[in-house]
Amino acid sequence: MRNFKRTALLLTLPASLVAICLYAAPILQVLALSVTEPKPGLANYQNLFANAAVGRVVVTTLKVSIMTTVLTVVASYIVAFAIIHMSAGLRRVSLFLVLVPFWISVLVRAFSWITILRRRGVLNGALMETGVISSPLDLVYNLLGVTIGMVHYMMPFAILLLYANLSDIDRRIMQAARSLGARPATIFWRVWLPLSLPGLALATLFVFVFSLGFLVTPALLGAGKTLMIAEYISVQISSTSRWDLATSLSTMLLLVVGIIVFAAMRSPALRAAFVARPQQ
Amino acid sequence: MRPRPIIEVGLPRILAWCLLGFLFVPILVVIPVALTDRDYLSLPQDGISLQHFAALADWSKGWLPSMLTSAGIALACAAIATALGVAFAVGAWAAGGWWPSLMRILLLSPMIVPPIIYAVGMVKLWARLSLLDSYTGVVLVHVVLALPLTVLAIGASLSNLDQRLVQAARSLGARPMTVFGKVILPNILPGVAAGALLAFVASWDEITVTLFITGRAVVTLPRRIWTSIQDAVDPALAAIATVLLVITVLALIARSLIERRQRQRL
Structure with missing residues (x-):
């Protein structure tokens, strides 16, 4: 009998070792470096809070993340709500339209938006040709472009989450x-919406946390002009070798994400949403 | 008589389809750009060309080794x-x-x-x-x-x-x-x-x-694509994006066919 359990525990060891040595250790080292590099103490954090450039980056990150989260969650709820009310055929079509962007590379999506939004891009070209505008609009490499790209990235994910949550609601209540x-209208505001709150909270949490630390879309659609935390950290290690800044900013980011997730887990509604098995 | 679900009241449903369009349609832009007859990122001007797909298969261009x-x-x-x-x-x-x-x-x-x-x-x-x-x-x-x-x-x-x-x-x-x-x-x-x-x-x-x-x-x-997006000139980028798009669509169709067959067997 004991032999069985020992074998089972042994089976968990290889993956655990990988997770400890190749995940936990390097991240702990980032935390350690933030208080030891270049010399022991909390000087890095003092510098961080006094640094005006970091302040601007944090403000941009918060602005983009909050806008992205609000737009994504509202738009995704509208779509998920419509999907669960569709006939089986239309639902298949809609889910296909969600799953293609869900699975396709984030790089392909960023590239599509650049092609559409840049000054000599598809949208500006069409608007100029039809005479709506006389000079091209700045639609990308700024806050607007980054937010469009981020919402487009987050929406399929949020829709699938909300769709799973809404499908689990017992229709007999309606x-x-x-x-x-x-x-x-009363049924929507007094019945649907309260019952969707766990799903909405989970979607909000995930989208916000992902937005805070997102590198790819902000870097490609912001092109250094709209600088968010992840790209700022990336610049510190790849071009300027400022490990003090990179590690202390990473630690702050990890701390903020940790606090958000921990606080969210304390709410019973969110815990319930987590325990309930997400579809697929 | 089944009462009409509130979603049929119109506006939310139209909005939902617009949002689904926002998710799907922009990705399709890579297809015409991949077929451009110019050697910079643009829509086709005087006809379409497959030269950028040919470039993907050219070993020296680096796309094939990266794949x-x-x-x-x-x-x-x-x-x-x-x-x-x-x-x-x-x-x-x-x-x-x-x-x-x-x-x-x-x-x-x-x-x-x-x-x-x-x-x-x-x-x-x-x-x-x-x-x-x-x-x-x-x-x-x-x-x-x-x-x-x-x-x-x-x-x-x-x-x-x-x-x-x-x-x-x-x-x-x-x-x-x-x-x-x-x-x-x-x-x-x-x-x-x-x-x-x-x-x-x-x-x-x-x-x-x-x-x-x-x-x-x-x-x-992805690293090769990343570098190429930052340069934003080579239409081969649109060609590789088109290939990835086609693979994704085919994989999704295959999955739904397999799922349907499994359901029929049950």
């Missing part, structure tokens, strides 16, 4: 509300 | 991550207790912790172990990033498995490894296959950490 004389 | 590099790394990553993931998920399922739960949290954390933080840590570690810009270094990092997916996929399969099957095998005298190999494994094969596929895709697409731990020697496809 029938009950209707048979008791509630009007459609 | 092979990525495919090789993704295969190695999928094999290792699946083996580690199966062993872990099955062991944790059979043993239970605090150690597997703790390790599960650690193994899943790459899904939440921003990859940029991991990238900073791995640059330091690989520099010390001289594994920067090496195939081994990239495969190991991709394994760590793919493990959450394999563990989740296999864990989902295991949660449908009846514990009494294991008890029956053990009471009949099967040795532990026999139970794992001959009783549990055959029952979770769909989960294992799903995990392997997810690990392959995760590695094939990985860019954030790869960007920091590779240089001239190991150029994965």
